[in-house]
Amino acid sequence: MKLAGVELRLIGMPLVAPFRTSFGTETTREVLLLRAVTGEAEGWGECVAMSDPLYSSEYVHAAADVLTRFLIPAVAALPELDGNAVGPALAKFKGHRMAKAALETAVLDAELRAQGRSMARELGAVRDRVPCGVSVGIMDSIGELLDAVGGYLDAGYLRIKLKIEPGWDVEPVRAVRERFGDDVLLQVDANTAYTVADARHLAGLDPFDLLLIEQPLDEEDVLGHAELAKVLRTPVCLDESITSARSAADAIRLGACRIVNIKPGRVGGYLEARRIHDVCAANGVPVWAGGMLETGIGRAANVALAALPGFTVPGDTSASDRYYRTDITEPFVLDDGHLAVPPGPGIGVTPDPAELDKVTSKVDWLPA
Ligand code: OSB
Numbered sequence: 001m002k003l004a005g006v007e008l009r010l011i012g013m014p015l016v017a018p019f020r021t022s023f024g025t026e027t028t029r030e031v032l033l034l035r036a037v038t039g040e041a042e043g044w045g046e047c048v049a050m051s052d053p054l055y056s057s058e059y060v061h062a063a064a065d066v067l068t069r070f071l072i073p074a075v076a077a078l079p080e081l082d083g084n085a086v087g088p089a090l091a092k093f094k095g096h097r098m099a100k101a102a103l104e105t106a107v108l109d110a111e112l113r114a115q116g117r118s119m120a121r122e123l124g125a126v127r128d129r130v131p132c133g134v135s136v137g138i139m140d141s142i143g144e145l146l147d148a149v150g151g152y153l154d155a156g157y158l159r160i161k162l163k164i165e166p167g168w169d170v171e172p173v174r175a176v177r178e179r180f181g182d183d184v185l186l187q188v189d190a191n192t193a194y195t196v197a198d199a200r201h202l203a204g205l206d207p208f209d210l211l212l213i214e215q216p217l218d219e220e221d222v223l224g225h226a227e228l229a230k231v232l233r234t235p236v237c238l239d240e241s242i243t244s245a246r247s248a249a250d251a252i253r254l255g256a257c258r259i260v261n262i263k264p265g266r267v268g269g270y271l272e273a274r275r276i277h278d279v280c281a282a283n284g285v286p287v288w289a290g291g292m293l294e295t296g297i298g299r300a301a302n303v304a305l306a307a308l309p310g311f312t313v314p315g316d317t318s319a320s321d322r323y324y325r326t327d328i329t330e331p332f333v334l335d336d337g338h339l340a341v342p343p344g345p346g347i348g349v350t351p352d353p354a355e356l357d358k359v360t361s362k363v364d365w366l367p368a
């Protein structure tokens with residue numbers, strides 16, 4: 001396969017409701033989409049970097065810049081291109097994993113479409129549908145939160161994740177337990193909002209039988225998570241701290257986490273995501289698929305990944321209508337709390353050109 005060029009497209013997708021986390025509030029998801037064009041087929045990749053560098057150091061315009069100046073030229077120079085060749089070709093460039101992931105996914109999608117093989121099949125999926133959870137943002141009041149959670153449970157979501165921060169942690173968890181009972185699969189995500197000094201306070205979550213607490217401490221504080229894990233009965237899960245299979249292996253060895261959230265963008269792509277899945281499986285550590293408010297493009301590939309055998313807990317792979325009034329692909333619809341793994345070639349979905357045009361703010365064509 002040889003690259004003809006890559007289209008970089010910036011889109012703006014209004015969220016159905018503002019999404020507040022400990023690091024900020026999102027109302028419109030700005031997304032960079034990549035379309036890799038080869039002689040044989042074209043493939044899509046969604047860059048999960050957000051507008052501002054608040055979840056991680058990456059952000060949409062930095063991703064577009066590093067792709068334009070360094071990553072796409074390096075891949076364009078490959079004499080023999082395929083999905084497996086992208087990672088090694090980009091390895092000399094430090095960081096920028098979300099940008100790298102988007103490019104690798106677009107190339108892999110093109111390759112798989114040319115061969116008529118699905119992403120799920122390529123990654124090693126063992127299921128044709130995956131159980132789904134939903135991530136519920138910080139709200140202005142407990143009443144609002146209970147309405148939101150009730151709506152998601154009515155829709156069929158199999159697991160609820162509450163975003164927490166200092167001042168919004170034990171009370172919302174208590175309220176959800178009191179209203180909806182002990183059988184609801186419930187977990188929390190702090191997005192690095194605490195320090196080890198908060199260990200006693202966070203132990204106040206222990207009576208509520210949470211599945212896990214996600215990334216309570218700074219992304220670099222892996223030892224702190226290991227210390228915290230000794231104090232908490234609630235299992236510690238890492239998100240931001242896990243950037244590669246190596247960092248996953250280290251975190252597990254240090255006792256910093258008992259569960260791992262896998263987001264392909266955060267770790268540089270679906271192939272590295274699979275390696276993390278394998279490392280975790282070898283250590284008996286359950287994994288689940290994280291989300292970054294993806295459109296149908298990113299969601300399709302996340303659902304394929306979530307169908308691997310080690311993904312034993314419901315992920316943040318929610319239906320399209322949890323995020324957007326209109327998705328840019330065929331919508332993902334919840335069926336009995338599950339999403340179907342797209343069976344078609346590549347990621348299995350294609351954006352609708354008219355919908356895409358409606359949300360596009362900028363298009364650049366970068367010839368190889
Ligand atoms: O920490 O998991 C996170 C969204 C954006 C950035 C970080 C996170 C999230 C979510 C939402 O929790 C997951 C989703 O439904 O896509």
Ligand code: MG
Binds near residue numbers: 290
């Ligand atoms: Mg998280």
